[in-house]
Each structure stands twice: as structure tokens, then as C-alpha cells.
Amino acid sequence: MHAPPPDPRHELASLTRGLKHAVRRAGHLGQRRARAGSASTLSNPGDPPEAPKPEDAPGPQASPPPEAPSEQAASPLPTSASEFPDLPSLREAVARCRACDLCQTRNQTVFLDGDGTAGILFIGEAPGQNEDEQGVPFVGRAGSLLTDIIEKGMGLKRSEVAIANVLKCRPPGNRDPEVTEKTACAPWLERQIELLDPQVVIALGRHAAGYLLDSDASLGQMRGRVRDWRGRKLVVTYHPAFLLRSPSFKRDCWQDIQLAMEVLQQGE
Numbered sequence: 001m002h003a004p005p006p007d008p009r010h011e012l013a014s015l016t017r018g019l020k021h022a023v024r025r026a027g028h029l030g031q032r033r034a035r036a037g038s039a040s041t042l043s044n045p046g047d048p049p050e051a052p053k054p055e056d057a058p059g060p061q062a063s064p065p066p067e068a069p070s071e072q073a074a075s076p077l078p079t080s081a082s083e084f085p086d087l088p089s090l091r092e093a094v095a096r097c098r099a100c101d102l103c104q105t106r107n108q109t110v111f112l113d114g115d116g117t118a119g120i121l122f123i124g125e126a127p128g129q130n131e132d133e134q135g136v137p138f139v140g141r142a143g144s145l146l147t148d149i150i151e152k153g154m155g156l157k158r159s160e161v162a163i164a165n166v167l168k169c170r171p172p173g174n175r176d177p178e179v180t181e182k183t184a185c186a187p188w189l190e191r192q193i194e195l196l197d198p199q200v201v202i203a204l205g206r207h208a209a210g211y212l213l214d215s216d217a218s219l220g221q222m223r224g225r226v227r228d229w230r231g232r233k234l235v236v237t238y239h240p241a242f243l244l245r246s247p248s249f250k251r252d253c254w255q256d257i258q259l260a261m262e263v264l265q266q267g268e
């Protein structure tokens with residue numbers, strides 16, 4: 001026996017139900033993405049596919065799902081960094097970043113200090129305890145030495161230079177940054193550099209210098225000259241924390257800083 005042919009009216013009703021469901025689901029997604037700052041500004045074509053959202057999961061959807069905790073729901077990927085048009089929006093995105101495990105132990109992210117109007121960007125390694133507590137880079141003892149280098153040595157105000165780190169979150173116990181952490185965090189720094197557009201970048205210590213130059217040479221090999229780096233000038237010097245332990249290297253650091261200042265003067 002053959003089954004009777006399907007009734008086209010039933011088929012149509014079923015299609016309509018499916019369509020309505022899809023439209024409702026798209027509406028919920030759109031609202032969530034708008035709240036999160038627009039999905040189109042948070043993803044690149046090259047981004048890994050997003051994890052399925054609760055509302056993407058199969059199964060009946062009686063009503064919109066409850067709002068997830070905001071940090072989770074709106075956590076942007078560092079790979080979307082290039083989509084943020086200015087430093088305030090980038091800072092805000094960094095504060096919600098959960099791209100690596102450091103987000104679980106940080107008190108807060110540490111984004112940037114200073115406005116960079118002097119044309120200089122210092123890049124350190126990662127926040128320490130003081131920075132993690134205050135949300136400002138280089139505020140501990142190493143930070144005091146950096147401030148002296150800027151203000152007493154270079155004759156600038158600390159607020160006129162920009163100061164950032166390779167990592168935006170403190171590694172527990174101030175351990176060295178791991179490669180995976182540096183890789184995850186890198187797009188934030190790269191976007192900071194684009195937006196600040198410094199004339200000269202000064203890399204402080206081997207983590208910053210090694211990351212920027214993609215090198216594991218010693219700091220002594222990397223310092224002491226002005227390099228062309230992605231259309232900018234880069235000077236490498238010792239990290240202030242190292243100088244606190246080994247003050248005899250301050251003379252070399254001062255030579256490096258003078259190189260950076262020559263770059264600035266040439267650009268005037």
C-alpha cells in the first residue's frame with residue numbers, strides 16, 4: 001500500500017513555523033550582539049568560529065535565554081582588535097578579554113598610561129602586583145625608575161609618553177609570560193601601536209624586545225642601535241627592574257634613550 005501524497009497545506013504550515021522560529025532566533029541574536037557592541041565590529045573574517053551560543057543550541061526555545069554574566073557574554077577576541085576605532089573602545093574591549101587563563105587571576109587589566117603626544121611608546125613585559133592593583137602600567141619601583149628616566153633624563157612629562165606592556169594581565173607571582181599568552185595578547189598591543197602611531201617605540205627588556213623582533217637574542221645583542229620596525233623606529237633597552245638589580249647597566253640604558261631622543265629630534 002502506498003502512503004497518501006503529503007498535503008501541501010501541512011507542508012506549508014510546517015515551513016512557516018520553522019521560518020518564524022528562525023526569525024525569532026535571529027532577533028535574539030541581533031539584540032545580544034548589539035548589546036555587546038555589534039558583532040560586526042568584534043570579528044574578523046579570519047576569526048575562529050564562535051562557540052555556539054545557548055540560543056544556537058538545538059532544542060525548543062520557549063522564551064529568550066536569560067542574559068549571561070556580562071563579562072562572559074561580551075568577551076571580545078583579541079583578533080578583533082583592529083576593529084576598535086580608538087583607544088577608549090580598545091581599552092574597554094581589553095578589560096573584557098578572556099582569551100587566556102590570566103583573566104582568571106587578574107584583578108584588572110592594565111592597558112596604557114600617558115597620551116603619547118611626545119611620540120614615544122615604551123613597551124614593558126607585563127603588569128606586576130602594583131599594576132594589577134592600580135590598573136596602571138609601571139607604578140611600582142621599576143615604574144619610579146622609568147618615571148625618572150622620562151622626567152629627569154629625557155626632560156618630558158610622564159603623561160606625554162605612552163606606556164604599555166606586551167601582556168595586559170599579570171602573570172601569577174610575576175612569573176615570565178608564556179608564549180601562548182604573548183600570542184593571545186599580541187593583537188591588543190598591535191592595535192595600540194597603530195592607534196598611538198608613535199615615532200619611536202622603546203622596548204624595555206628581553207620579553208618586549210624579543211616579542212617585537214621575533215628573536216631570542218640576548219638583550220645586549222638587541223640594544224644599542226635604532227632599528228627600522230614596521231615603518232617605525234625601534235630602540236631596545238634594559239628593563240627598569242633589571243636596572244634596579246644591576247645599576248651598572250644604567251649607562252647603557254642612557255645611551256639607548258639618547259638614541260631614541262635623536263630619532264625624535266630628526267622627526268621634528
Ligand code: URA
Binds near residue numbers: 138140165
Ligand atoms: N614591569 C613591566 O614590564 N610592566 C609593568 O607595568 C610593571 C613592571
